[in-house]
Amino acid sequence: xxxxxxxxxxxxxxxxxxxxxxxxxxxxxxxxHTATAAARCPTIRMKKITAHTLRHTAAMRLLHAGTDxxxxxxxxxxxxxxxxxxxxxxxxxxxxQALARTTPxxxxxxxxxxxxxLLAFREAL
Numbered sequence: 001x002x003x004x005x006x007x008x009x010x011x012x013x014x015x016x017x018x019x020x021x022x023x024x025x026x027x028x029x030x031x032x033h034t035a036t037a038a039a040r041c042p043t044i045r046m047k048k049i050t051a052h053t054l055r056h057t058a059a060m061r062l063l064h065a066g067t068d069x070x071x072x073x074x075x076x077x078x079x080x081x082x083x084x085x086x087x088x089x090x091x092x093x094x095x096x097q098a099l100a101r102t103t104p105x106x107x108x109x110x111x112x113x114x115x116x117x118l119l120a121f122r123e124a125l
Contacts, residue, residue, distance in 0.1 A: 013026075023051070026051050027050065027051060030049065030050065030051055030054075034049045055076065059072055059075075059076060059084070062075065063094070064093070064094070069081055069084055069085075072084055
């Protein structure tokens with residue numbers, strides 16, 4: 001940011017001409033740096049890392065940190081908060097947190113364990 005004189009309107013990672021990077025340019029740089037990282041961390045090779053997955057991960061991390069979805073929508077640059085819902089799939093951890101907040105007092109917490117009779121019936125199907 002110091003190299004760019006700290007101008008708010010300028011892109012953080014400008015192209016050679018000073019404008020914003022294209023999607024293709026971002027993907028090429030990401031692929032280059034992912035390959036470099038994979039040389040030290042081989043498990044990265046098995047993962048599909050794209051600008052979209054990084055964006056989705058950032059949105060989910062913000063959501064897990066308790067950030068309001070309208071703030072996440074602004075951060076992602078969405079005009080409508082509804083668009084943000086694409087990134088904010090309610091995963092199992094979030095569902096369990098929501099259920100824990102609605103659990104009646106003096107109730108034992110835990111996952112449902114079906115009785116053996118129900119399991120036997122299911123297996124017989």
